Structure formats: C-alpha cells, structure tokens
Amino acid sequence: MSEAKKFLYVNRRAPYGTIYALESLEVVLIGAAFDQAVSLAFIDDGVFQLAKGQDTKGLGVKNFSPTFRALGDYGVTKFYVEKESLAERGLSEDDLMPITYEDENDGFAEKPSLIFVDRAEMARVMRDQDVVLSF
Amino acid sequence: MSTLHMVNKSPFERNAMQSCLEHTLEGDGVILFEDGVYGAVKGSAVTGLIEKKAGTVKVYVLGPDLAARGITDGRIVDGITVVDYPDFVELVTTHERTQSWL
DSSP: OOOOOEEEEEEOSOSSSSSHHHHHHHHHHHHHHTTOEEEEEEOGGGGGGGBTTOOOTTTTSOOOHHHHHHGGGGTOOOEEEEHHHHHHTTOOGGGBOOOEEEETTTTTEEEEOEEEEOHHHHHHHHHTOSEEEEO | OOEEEEEOSOTTTOSHHHHHHHTOOTTOEEEEOGGGGGGGBTTSTTHHHHHHHTTTSEEEEEHHHHHHTTOOGGGBOTTOEEEOHHHHHHHHHHSSEEEEEO
C-alpha cells in the first residue's frame, strides 16, 4: 500500500441554497473511509456551513450540520476556518458550532477540530496538500 | 511546490477569481478559461486584482475561449499569456497540483 495522500476539501458555498455543501460532506466521508489524510477548509460563504443553530424543519430538507461533529470518529480532525471570511460576513468564532474530536494518542482527550487561520495561512495549508478538491 | 489554480467563472458574477488570487503563493499559476476569461480583459473593475499579483503569480488565459467570446488578444491585460489546449495540458503537468475555483 502506498502512503496516505493528503486531501483537502475546500468549501466555498453556503449550505442550503445549492447542493454543493452536502455533496462535499458525502465525498469527505468516502475519502475518510478509504484511510486518506483528510482535512477541510472553509472559506468565503463556506463558513456559513458551520453556523450554530441550523434548523431546517421548515424547509423539509436534512440538516446536515451535526454530521460535521461526527467526522472526528472518521479521523477527520482538522477544519481550517478562514478568519477574514468570518469577519467579512459579520461572524465571530462564537457563532460557529463547537466541533471536537477525541485524541486517541492522548488518552482520548477532547480537543477542538476548528482551526482558525488567516488568509495567508490558508494559502499555505492549500499548498501543503497532495490533492485539493473544491466544492 | 506550485499550484495551478483554475478559474472558469466570470469575476462579475462570482468572487471565484478574486478569492483564488487572494490564496495564491509565489510561483503559482492561474488559468482563466470558459467565462473566467472575462477576468483577463483590460480596463475592467477587476483588472487591478490581477495586476496586483502580476509579480508573483503567472496568469494564463485560454485562447479558444477568448475567440468564442469575440475578445481579441489586444484587449488582454499586459503580462497575461494566451494559451491553447495543449498548453493547458502542459501547465497541468508542470504544476504539482491543480485547484479548481468553482
């Protein structure tokens, strides 16, 4: 077996207006099941996917935001969130869902999955990948 | 090390080109194709975005998409290279990864 490749899924769309965000999440789950090193990036309107308090009952579509919190169990523990994209939309870190994972190398200590980076850091995160997939 | 960023949406409809340029690093390439080619035209509201990155990032535009839209090479921002399909393939192979900005 070759070594796991580093995959970054870049999310640039808000969650319910188009199917992009949900499809991205489905592909992330598939990638994680194949033991690839998967991390996520949220820039531009993609940061809206992580907003707290999403309630889609009135729309009759699935609220998939809780699924992000399950990704830690699939080894997806790095969610890079761009600070400028939050600020441009009047959001702060507190407006996002808390997302954590249990670190199996540290006595299953609960640790935050959200990593807040500025735009320049995000560019370096992107360049650090083997494969970048955009949604 | 370098990335080929691919932009196929008009910069006047979406922020794909702007966001792309803001996430480029020195040595990266950006190719504008399909409706992305409108971003390569001189004297528009977004020309400055490309000019600001001209020193560090190489920008390409796909000739057949320009021709289809009636855009002559003379209207392209100075420093942008017009390429054909084989060149596009070559660019994909000479960069370490590609990244689409949909």
